[in-house]
């Protein structure tokens with residue numbers, strides 16, 4: 001196994017994480033990717049850039065977010081359960097860490113326009129927010145099916161001054177929106193930055209987004225040491241769509257003894273049910289049919305509906321440093337209610353996947369008394385209506401927080 005200190009550092013030549021990653025883009029995007037790579041390295045090593053980013057995340061975004069120990073739920077599960085409260089960021093999730101960083105980078109590169117893809121609309125809203133803050137133009141590509149499903153987020157983006165383009169190609173969902181955003185960028189790279197939403201896409205994006213989310217893991221590590229009297233958690237668990245909140249969190253703990261666990265939606269489990277392929281500019285694991293066509297991911301949480309996973313996760317899974325598991329919609333709904341009822345925190349459905357796994361494994365593969373850090377990637381306001389429509393059909397939880 002690769003030594004821990006070598007894991008989650010700079011990727012190898014052209015963005016390789018072992019067998020995964022890379023940069024598979026049309027000739028016309030190579031120089032834009034190279035410019036971005038150079039600019040990011042320069043900015044990331046520049047104390048002035050870092051100070052501006054820190055200040056924005058602090059005074060605009062609300063960082064640092066606290067770590068909260070769930071005394072009641074921890075007792076019930078027989079473990080110590082610590083939540084990294086990314087739900088308390090402005091716009092309600094960890095996504096702001098990434099888009100503020102990329103917008104600042106775009107400004108330094110002299111770009112005046114941001115393009116982004118979005119599925120459920122969360123990343124689109126975050127990008128539109130950053131564009132408003134920086135006085136930039138913003139174009140968000142969204143599958144036509146998602147535009148219909150998520151009309152509130154479409155309106156939010158328009159309120160924030162962004163233009164939203166409904167993508168009518170392919171299956172008219174997230175994967176098509178990404179293709180369209182890349183197409184826009186090919187034509188406009190001189191003035192436009194493509195603000196990608198997760199640790200995916202061609203090099204250097206998986207690396208940049210992980211570094212911009214690293215703050216989650218670094219803060220959590222020192223906060224855990226306060227709570228755990230100098231110790232590190234035994235288990236670090238995050239939900240995984242593309243994998244950005246997990247990558248940022250894992251980066252803070254990869255050199256500790258913590259067990260790192262990424263939880264995918266059962267209907268979008270690219271690590272379990274996917275095969276290697278090259279899509280969206282990277283080599284990674286994707287849900288594909290026998291002809292290599294990308295399948296639709298499907299889960300109760302639109303934010304985990306990406307049919308692939310970031311290449312660094314594919315690598316961490318392959319070398320055994322992290323494990324990837326999945327949770328079903330029913331388990332997730334139960335976990336959603338459990339956190340609300342025991343801690344007064346309504347989580348987004350995405351991190352409820354991570355909690356569902358903890359509920360399932362506490363006292364099993366998570367020994368009693370273990371300390372578990374869970375990144376609560378977002379708040380649940382956006383999901384309340386969906387859960388309401390489902391709960392008519394859900395039986396109540398038993399006292400163990402499990403479904404009878």
Ligand SMILES: *Cc1c(COP(=O)(O)O)cnc(C)c1O
Nearest residue numbers: 198241242243244245350377378
């Ligand atoms: C978008 C989103 C996710 C999934 O994205 P990752 O890149 O896997 O982190 C998870 N949680 C919330 C709240 C989100 O909005």
